[in-house]
Amino acid sequence: MVKEKHPSWFKMKLERRELIKQLSPETAVNVLLACWDFLETGEKPVGLSPIESVAFSAFMPDMKEAWERYIQRINAKAYGNRTTSVDVE
Numbered sequence: 001m002v003k004e005k006h007p008s009w010f011k012m013k014l015e016r017r018e019l020i021k022q023l024s025p026e027t028a029v030n031v032l033l034a035c036w037d038f039l040e041t042g043e044k045p046v047g048l049s050p051i052e053s054v055a056f057s058a059f060m061p062d063m064k065e066a067w068e069r070y071i072q073r074i075n076a077k078a079y080g081n082r083t084t085s086v087d088v089e
Contacts, residue, residue, distance in 0.1 A: 019058055023051070031055045038063055 020028045027049070034045040034056050048056060 016059060016062070019055060023055060027052055027055070031059070035059050035063060039066060042067075 020031070023031065030048065030052050034048055034052065037045050038056075045056070
């Protein structure tokens with residue numbers, strides 16, 4: 001189920017490009033769709049093949065970072081602190 005509020009993007013780091021290039025096109029698409037599903041639901045997708053699960057796991061740090069930044073932005077707006085950077089290091 002899609003959460004009402006969720007990050008609308010995640011940063012795909014250049015290191016992941018090589019991983020995606022090594023996958024078949026169908027597998028690469030399934031992994032990227034699983035990443036977007038995770039951002040929308042906060043739950044790990046079911047039904048991935050073993051290779052898709054491994055590739056999906058490589059993206060988890062990026063998606064966790066997206067959630068952290070999203071929560072920081074929401075909290076900053078809630079407290080009226082719009083001029084302070086909310087980046088996660």
